[in-house]
Amino acid sequence: MISLPKSLLAIALGLSLATGYTLNTKSEETLDLVVSIPPQEYFVKKITGDKAEVTVLVQPGSNPETYEPLPQQLKDVSQSDAYITLGVSLERGWLSKIASSNPNLVIINSGEGVELIPMAEHDHDHDHDHQHSHGEDGLDPHIWLSPRLVKIQAQNIYEGLVELDPENQAEYQQNLNNFLAEIDQLDTQIRENLSGVANRKFIVFHPAWGYFALDYDLEQIPIEVGGVEPSAAQLGQLVNRAKTEDIRVIFAQNQFNTRSAETIAREIRGEVVFIDPLASNWSENLLEVSETFANTLK
Numbered sequence: 001m002i003s004l005p006k007s008l009l010a011i012a013l014g015l016s017l018a019t020g021y022t023l024n025t026k027s028e029e030t031l032d033l034v035v036s037i038p039p040q041e042y043f044v045k046k047i048t049g050d051k052a053e054v055t056v057l058v059q060p061g062s063n064p065e066t067y068e069p070l071p072q073q074l075k076d077v078s079q080s081d082a083y084i085t086l087g088v089s090l091e092r093g094w095l096s097k098i099a100s101s102n103p104n105l106v107i108i109n110s111g112e113g114v115e116l117i118p119m120a121e122h123d124h125d126h127d128h129d130h131q132h133s134h135g136e137d138g139l140d141p142h143i144w145l146s147p148r149l150v151k152i153q154a155q156n157i158y159e160g161l162v163e164l165d166p167e168n169q170a171e172y173q174q175n176l177n178n179f180l181a182e183i184d185q186l187d188t189q190i191r192e193n194l195s196g197v198a199n200r201k202f203i204v205f206h207p208a209w210g211y212f213a214l215d216y217d218l219e220q221i222p223i224e225v226g227g228v229e230p231s232a233a234q235l236g237q238l239v240n241r242a243k244t245e246d247i248r249v250i251f252a253q254n255q256f257n258t259r260s261a262e263t264i265a266r267e268i269r270g271e272v273v274f275i276d277p278l279a280s281n282w283s284e285n286l287l288e289v290s291e292t293f294a295n296t297l298k
């Protein structure tokens with residue numbers, strides 16, 4: 001600690017009081033929260049406003065399927081007020097590590113009450129000895145890509161926050177209402193964007209869009225087979241299917257290798273288009289994705 005002359009210290013104290021801050025009480029004024037992926041930061045911030053600092057474990061550009069928490073992140077989690085999980089298999093690898101090194105950590109499961117669907121699988125008849133990158137439960141973890149399911153997650157986040165910080169309940173309630181209204185508006189806009197789309201099938205490398213497809217009456221055809229690259233024969237089947245279904249665009253995301261998406265696109269003389277399931281500007285991104293679908297699924 002640097003020792004300041006008394007007069008300077010008084011000025012510093014006076015200034016900090018004048019701006020509404022007191023020394024060393026930051027942690028009492030704002031909650032320190034941890035989330036798994038960038039879209040959750042968006043959800044949590046919508047409800048907390050400036051009442052929380054949010055740390056994201058899987059940073060933009062990283063792949064949650066292969067993520068391992070860094071030692072510094074484990075430390076950040078241990079000093080936080082709560083970890084808000086999605087409650088899906090994706091987190092299983094690191095959640096046990098985090099929970100065992102922080103027995104007193106408050107965990108808010110934002111996925112409580114979300115009905116999971118099976119992970120989309122490319123039709124295949126070989127034996128099941130390949131690895132499943134989404135854990136053993138075979139259920140689709142991508143619950144943050146459905147506005148309908150994000151409403152459930154927002155409600156759970158709100159309830160967890162009120163338990164942590166009951167003093168600000170009224171503000172959280174107001175913020176939750178605003179966020180739910182934003183989600184309803186987004187849902188309406190996505191439906192409008194997709195209303196004229198005749199061919200509702202799309203091919204995507206990593207099948208992250210299962211809930212989105214379910215909600216908006218689209219059909220997702222994955223390239224990945226059980227979390228791994230398809231064989232040459234499976235690629236050939238997909239090329240044939242794309243040709244018979246008149247599919248011209250193959251979707252990919254930049255957290256994964258795009259080689260097989262490019263191979264199919266070349267064979268069908270189509271193109272690879274990137275859509276990001278992990279963008280932190282959640283609302284805007286889903287709206288853009290619906291516009292991309294509307295422009296490419298013809």
Ligand SMILES: [Zn+2]
Nearest residue numbers: 065142206208
């Ligand atoms: Zn995924």
